[in-house]
Amino acid sequence: MQTNLSEQSKLLPRAEEADKILRTCVHCGFCNATCPTYQLLGDELDGPRGRIYLIKQVLEGAPATAKAQLHLDRCLTCRNCETTCPSGVDYHNLLDIGRAVIDKAVPRPASQRLLRQGLRGLAPNPNLFRTLLQIGATFRPLLPGGVAAKLPHDLPATGERPVPRHARRVLMLEGCVQPGLSPNTNAATARVLDRLGISVIPASDAGCCGALDYHLDAQAMGLDRARRNIDAWWPHLENGAEAIVQTASGCGAFIKDYGHLLERDPVYAAKAQRVSELALDLVQVLADEPLERVCAATDQRIAFHCPCTLQHAQKLGGAVEAVLTRLGFNLTAVPDSHLCCGSAGTYSITQPELARQLRDNKLNALESGHPEIIATANIGCQSHLNSAGRTPVRHWIELVDHVLR
Structure with a gap:
């Protein structure tokens, strides 16, 4: 695709990157499929x-419009298109x-600004989030249906x-909403790691991965959170921690991008790259471990929902299914398993109807094999799918x- 960036756009910090990505696209349309x-x-x-055309x-040099903003807002950033694209277009960065x-x-309406600011203020604060969840559970009957559905039921x-x-030893990102929604x-x-001879060491100064801020109109704030996490993890990495484990694939996908997002930061570039290299989804840690020695699966029918951030962003589609199958779990077939469930971080709140x-649609596919339970690898997907009140998701x-034996 030919490009001719405006003089103003050429001054953007990532202008060269944007130009390169645009030129990669051959507008074949395979992505739309x-x-x-x-x-x-x-x-x-x-x-x-x-x-891509709008961007x-x-x-x-064309004027930015609220209509263009809406079309970009509707994108889930599921990155399915990146898996499909024959030209390797780096769509999510563009x-x-x-x-x-x-x-x-394009200034947003006041209601949207308040919603996004509220989400940025609430979700990255685990203690506040957990407290509000407890209050919400108490007053569940008085809450709007959409809000009440988001509250967890019968936590194990x-x-x-x-x-x-x-x-x-490994570090583990504790997460923002996961301690409240799925402790x-x-x-x-x-x-599980302890039974395999691996200890999880705490890093209390680490917090939100930064993805929520970064994708809600506050990219600079998201990168500041990334820097704070790097500072919190670095002493442990220097002291021998072999990995930073994520149990939420959405967080993992963002941390694995630290190196790219901070590559122009003279203070953090090298450390960010190292952190990205050591950031592993849980399945990457367990894939080569002798789980069979400590686990004995049952014949319970399970459908696995592979989150977009696992299969399209981290390119780990099939990895969890392989581990579960190896352990003897009875996995049911899931049609169209490449499609997004609609959670996409805060998308289920900012775009509720589409979500x-x-x-x-995703639940219909997951339940087509009549599973007793649905398993996933991301707290956002887990909470969103559970909000329908159908087959339980863990x-x-x-x-x-x-x-465990």
């Missing part, structure tokens, strides 16, 4: 090719660049978390923990 929003809406501008026009330019030029007992005692996930992870349609490590 696997784009969830294009499939729902049938609008060229609600598919990757159309969104190109703005970077070439989208980040385009969104930042358009959001700076967390159980004990082993103290560090092994020579092999057993990280505890189960620590128990509900995608969720129900993190896959909880199922493994449950069958």
Whole structure:
């Protein structure tokens, strides 16, 4: 694709990157075939090719508009298009660049600004988030249906978390909303790793990965959170911690991008690259471990929902399924497993109607094999799918923990 960036766009910090990505696109349209929003809406501008054109026009000097902003907002950033694209277009980074330019030029309505600011203030604060969840559970009958559905039901007992005692040590991102919505996930992870001779060491100064801010009109704030996490983890990495484990694939995908997003930061570039190299999804840690020695699976029928951030962003599609199959779990077939469930971080809150349609389509596919339970690898997907009140959804490590010998 030929480009002619405006003089103003050439001054952007990532202008050269944007130009390179745009030139990679051959506008073949293969991406639209696997784009969830294009499939729902049938609008060229609600598919990757159309969104690329919108960003190109703005970077070439066309005025940014609220209509263009809406089409970019509707993107899930599921990155399915990147898996499909034969030209290797780095779509998600172009989208980040385009969104930042358009959001700076087009003020949002007050209601949207308040919603986004509220999400940025609430979700990255685990203690506040957990407190509000408890209050919400108490007053569930008085809450609007959409809000009440987001509150967790019947959380499994967390159980004990082993103290560090092994020579092999890893860090673990505790997450923002996961401790409140699914507190057993990280505890189960620590128990499974402990049985394999790996201790999880705490890094209390680490917080939100930064993805939420970065994707809600506050990219600079998101990168500041990344720097704080690097500072919190660095002493442990220097002291022998072998990896930074993520149990939420959405967080993992963003941390693995630290090196790219901070490559122009003279202070943090090298450290960010090292952190990205050591950031591993839980399945990457367990894939080569002798789990069969400590686990004995049951014949319970399970459908696995592979999050977009695992299969399209981290390119780990099939990895969890391989581990679960190896352990003897009975996995059911899932049609169209490449499609997004509609969670996409805060998308289910900022674009609720589209998110509900995608969720129900995904559940229909997941339930087609009549599973007793659905497993996933991302707290956002888990919470979103559970909000329908249908087949229960758990993190896959909880199922493994449950069958520890």
